[in-house]
Amino acid sequence: MMLKTIILVLLSAQIYANVWNSTRKWNESDIIGFKNWVSTSLERDIFSSKDSPYYGIKTDCADAIFAYMAIYSLENDLYFQLKLDHNNFIDNNSKRFDKYPESERLKKLIHHIGSSAGTYSLAYFNSYPISIDDISAGDIYVTEWRKNGALNRHAYMIKKFLPTGHFELYSSTTPVKVRKLALRKGMPLHLFESSPWGFKRLAPHYLINKDLIDISRNQYAAKKSWGKNFMSKLSKRIATEKDSINLNLKRRLSNICDMLTGRESEVQEAVQYKEEISRCMNSKEYYEYSTPSRDNSIQSAMTGLLVGWKKIRKSSLDQVDKNITSALEYFLGKSKDQDAREDLFNICPLVIEESSFTMRDFFMLKRSSKISSNPNDPYRMRWGLNGNKSSCPKY
Numbered sequence: 001m002m003l004k005t006i007i008l009v010l011l012s013a014q015i016y017a018n019v020w021n022s023t024r025k026w027n028e029s030d031i032i033g034f035k036n037w038v039s040t041s042l043e044r045d046i047f048s049s050k051d052s053p054y055y056g057i058k059t060d061c062a063d064a065i066f067a068y069m070a071i072y073s074l075e076n077d078l079y080f081q082l083k084l085d086h087n088n089f090i091d092n093n094s095k096r097f098d099k100y101p102e103s104e105r106l107k108k109l110i111h112h113i114g115s116s117a118g119t120y121s122l123a124y125f126n127s128y129p130i131s132i133d134d135i136s137a138g139d140i141y142v143t144e145w146r147k148n149g150a151l152n153r154h155a156y157m158i159k160k161f162l163p164t165g166h167f168e169l170y171s172s173t174t175p176v177k178v179r180k181l182a183l184r185k186g187m188p189l190h191l192f193e194s195s196p197w198g199f200k201r202l203a204p205h206y207l208i209n210k211d212l213i214d215i216s217r218n219q220y221a222a223k224k225s226w227g228k229n230f231m232s233k234l235s236k237r238i239a240t241e242k243d244s245i246n247l248n249l250k251r252r253l254s255n256i257c258d259m260l261t262g263r264e265s266e267v268q269e270a271v272q273y274k275e276e277i278s279r280c281m282n283s284k285e286y287y288e289y290s291t292p293s294r295d296n297s298i299q300s301a302m303t304g305l306l307v308g309w310k311k312i313r314k315s316s317l318d319q320v321d322k323n324i325t326s327a328l329e330y331f332l333g334k335s336k337d338q339d340a341r342e343d344l345f346n347i348c349p350l351v352i353e354e355s356s357f358t359m360r361d362f363f364m365l366k367r368s369s370k371i372s373s374n375p376n377d378p379y380r381m382r383w384g385l386n387g388n389k390s391s392c393p394k395y
Contacts, residue, residue, distance in 0.1 A: 017098035019105040022079040026204050034072045034202070035138025039160055042068060044170060044181040056178055057107050061155040062122045063114035064172040064181065065140055068157065069202055070110055083125035083205040084117040114176055119144070119153035127200035128208050132219045132234055135199050137161065141169070142200055143192040156188055164247055165239030175288050180265065183258050185251040187231040195220055245312060245319045249328070252305050256359060257348035259298045264350060266291055267382045270375035280392035281376055287395065289375035291382075295366060302363045306332055331360045352383045 043049075047057045047067070057067055066082060073080035073092065081091040090113065097105045097112075123142045130139060135158070142155040156169040162185065169184040192198040198219050226233045235243070270289035274281065281289065309328045317325055323343045330340035341358060350357045365371050365384030372381045376390035 017093075017095045019092040019094060019097055019109050020074045021077065022073070022092055023077045025079045026073070026207055030076070030078060031201065031203055031207070033076070034069065035136060037072050037138070038068065038157060039137035042157075042159065042170070044183060046071075046181070047178055048180040054106070057110050058176045058178050059110075059114065059172040060118075060174045060176045061153075061171050062117065062119045062142075063110060063176060064170075065122060065155055065157055065202065066113050066117065066126075067110045069204070070106060070113075073204075074106060079204070081204045081206055082113060082117065082121070084113070084121055085125075088116070089205065090116070119155050122155055123196040123200065126205055126208070127196075127202050129195060129219060130199055130201050132199065132222055132237065135238070138202075140200050140202055141188045141192075141198070143188065143190050143197045145190045145193075152190075154188075154190065156184070159183075161238065162251075163239065163241035164243040165235035165237065166243075166251065174293075177288055180262065182262060183255075185254050187235060191228065191230055192223065194223070198223070245316050246321055246324065249305075249309075249312075249320060249324055252301070252308075253324070253327075253347050253359075256298065256301050256305065257350075259294070259301060260348060260350055260359070260362060263291060263294055263298065264352075266294065267379065270382075271379045274376065280390075283395040286375060290373050291375075292373040295371055295373050298362065299366045302331075302359060306363075331358075331363070333360070353380060353385060357383065 043052075046052050046054050047059060047064075049055060054067075054071060059067060069082075070080055070092075072078070079092065081089060083089050090109070092109070094109065097108045100108050119142055122140070127140060127142070137158050137160045139158050140155055141158065142153070144151060144153040146152070154171065154173075156167075156171045159168040159170050161167060166186045167184075167188075169186075169188065170181045171184070172179060172181055222234070223230050266289070273285070273289060277285075305328075309332060312320065313325075313329070313332075313334075320328075323346075326335065326337075326340045327344035327347055329335040330337065330344045341356075341360075344358045344360060345356045348359060362371065362384070368384075370384035372384070372389075374382075374390060374392075374394060376392035376394075378387050378390070380387040381389060
């Protein structure tokens with residue numbers, strides 16, 4: 001009897017130490033099941049909604065994708081394993097989190113992964129390339145590029161296909177924090193160069209072998225053949241409906257609106273946090289709550305849209321909805337009509353200080369250096385309105 005008691009205690013301790021208990025390993029059907037889960041169940045607020053069981057998980061782009069696989073594994077009692085780097089692995093049987101309550105272990109596991117692995121590990125160790133004819137929802141796109149001498153990397157999850165052959169892409173970004181996932185309609189922004197980057201399929205490391213890695217490399221042959229036209233040719237190849245200037249403009253306007261509404265959430269969080277701490281933010285906090293990259297990206301997307309519109313308005317107005325034409329003419333500054341302003345506002349109904357705030361408002365205020373990315377500045381100044389700048393140091 002005493003021996004049985006000791007065994008039960010030891011077994012209980014072993015169970016308590018796991019992040020979760022798994023009953024089997026992933027197999028090929030689980031890869032399909034995961035992709036179905038992404039397309040039907042993954043929501044943008046999975047980490048940011050207080051109603052979500054996964055609220056409070058902090059992510060950047062790679063962390064978020066690793067988190068999806070961990071969550072799917074937990075919900076289906078599957079053995080989860082990642083290769084963090086060339087020499088280290090982690091799985092759901094790790095004992096490093098046993099000091100935390102069971103409800104906190106998944107979050108701690110994901111945060112540990114975030115501090116130990118990134119897009120490099122995602123591309124090299126925990127995914128495999130797929131044929132361009134086999135890309136589907138639940139697959140990922142991961143790439144790296146250089147800008148001003150600096151190496152950058154990013155990863156998207158494909159949520160679904162649009163009939164035009166474009167994607168709905170979910171992603172997180174830096175700095176690592178709790179956030180609603182960004183949505184991009186279209187193609188990924190940066191073209192991959194070669195293997196192991198590009199369109200990949202996520203899988204636990206123990207399933208990835210040489211046969212899978214070599215199973216299809218036709219995207220790399222296509223990249224070499226199509227060059228800079230890779231994404232446009234790919235979208236046409238998988239489209240079930242012809243794209244149009246009108247649909248293209250709608251996607252670009254939708255992307256800019258999502259960036260602006262995401263910025264509003266970031267600014268609100270910064271203002272609330274500043275009120276809570278009642279002091280200047282330190283360098284770490286400043287980095288977490290400032291928005292220079294986001295603000296520049298919004299301005300860049302707006303500039304690209306307006307450059308395109310200048311060409312379209314000269315020859316293709318008959319292919320564009322009247323309300324979009326009206327909105328973009330106001331955005332461009334060619335129309336001062338209040339109905340046109342209303343059309344632009346209706347595309348992205350953002351309200352700042354109880355007044356309508358349009359894309360053109362942001363664009364013009366950013367161009368005149370009035371938009372503030374400083375998280376210590378008051379809410380009004382964050383949106384380019386009159387106010388007193390913070391005396392806190394900038395980092």
